[in-house]
Amino acid sequence: MRFFEDIAVGQRREVGSFTFTAELIKKFAAQFDPQRFHLDEEAGRQSLFGGLAASGWHVGSVCMKLLVADAQRLAREAAARGEEVAAWGPSPGFRDLRWIKPVLAGDTISYASEVESLRLSDSRPQWGILQLRNTGTNQRGELVFSLLATAFVPRRNVNP
Amino acid sequence: MTLSFEDFPAGRFGSFGPRRVTREEILAFAAEFDPQPMHLDEEAARHSMLKGLSGSGWHLCAIMMRMMFDGFIGRTASLGSPGVNELRWLAPLRPGDDLTLDVEVVEARLSRSRPETGIVTFRGIIRNAAREVLCEMVSPILVRRRVARAGQDG
Numbered sequence: 001m002r003f004f005e006d007i008a009v010g011q012r013r014e015v016g017s018f019t020f021t022a023e024l025i026k027k028f029a030a031q032f033d034p035q036r037f038h039l040d041e042e043a044g045r046q047s048l049f050g051g052l053a054a055s056g057w058h059v060g061s062v063c064m065k066l067l068v069a070d071a072q073r074l075a076r077e078a079a080a081r082g083e084e085v086a087a088w089g090p091s092p093g094f095r096d097l098r099w100i101k102p103v104l105a106g107d108t109i110s111y112a113s114e115v116e117s118l119r120l121s122d123s124r125p126q127w128g129i130l131q132l133r134n135t136g137t138n139q140r141g142e143l144v145f146s147l148l149a150t151a152f153v154p155r156r157n158v159n160p
Numbered sequence: 161m162t163l164s165f166e167d168f169p170a171g172r173f174g175s176f177g178p179r180r181v182t183r184e185e186i187l188a189f190a191a192e193f194d195p196q197p198m199h200l201d202e203e204a205a206r207h208s209m210l211k212g213l214s215g216s217g218w219h220l221c222a223i224m225m226r227m228m229f230d231g232f233i234g235r236t237a238s239l240g241s242p243g244v245n246e247l248r249w250l251a252p253l254r255p256g257d258d259l260t261l262d263v264e265v266v267e268a269r270l271s272r273s274r275p276e277t278g279i280v281t282f283r284g285i286i287r288n289a290a291r292e293v294l295c296e297m298v299s300p301i302l303v304r305r306r307v308a309r310a311g312q313d314g
């Protein structure tokens with residue numbers, strides 16, 4: 001993964017896409033969010049969603065899944081080139097998460113991540129703080145999911 | 161009885177749990193959605209910033225959702241949520257943690273665009289058995305009004 005100095009506001013990565021099948025939607029919902037519109041086609045049709053809809057937490061967890069896969073792919077490529085790979089810190093959280101449109105059974109969501117802001121940490125000089133706008137767009141090009149994530153990114157050659 | 165918008169006045173709503181989170185659950189969620197070494201591998205986790213195996217933050221979110229469902233959303237006329245204003249991960253989720261959820265209604269107001277519904281904004285706080293706060297979330301949920309429903313039924 002990249003160091004603070006390698007990152008600029010506006011940098012964007014397409015991190016991959018994922019198809020939410022009815023089976024996957026119901027499996028996640030049964031475990032974590034068993035509201036009827038996430039479990040049953042007919043209940044979904046009668047809800048505001050208009051069909052069997054994925055739990056918003058499922059949509060967010062899949063975003064994480066693709067972000068991790070992308071970061072691991074980048075890290076492998078960097079290591080193969082003999083570059084030093086930055087280890088990012090754990091995230092302190094996110095804000096402004098919006099479930100803009102329902103993700104219905106059969107929808108394919110393409111996720112992207114764009115750097116929205118970048119600053120040095122006041123309290124920890126070896127770290128930078130990054131805000132990423134992570135989004136999901138369906139197969140019709142409609143934005144369905146968006147959040148502003150915060151991440152700690154190490155600076156190059158700054159020792160704690 | 162189904163809970164309606166009118167059942168969520170601003171103020172403390174309730175406490176739910178405890179809910180035990182096992183190592184197997186943490187590993188299974190991480191393998192599927194967040195396969196970082198700190199969530200999957202004891203040895204790698206010991207050397208991470210979190211100093212030991214920890215659950216994915218998204219796993220904690222999903223567990224909070226389930227605790228809210230079991231606590232009250234399962235019997236609420238909920239129409240879903242438009243999003244999350246803010247979510248903070250404050251301390252790591254550990255295998256064997258017994259989680260409790262405290263819920264407060266921050267704001268309850270009528271929807272301008274859908275008169276038959278209200279918007280209830282909740283603050284949920286997840287703590288472990290040592291009362292350490294692991295996660296705090298503020299999120300609105302659309303809830304049907306009792307008055308409107310009675311009108312429709314009648």
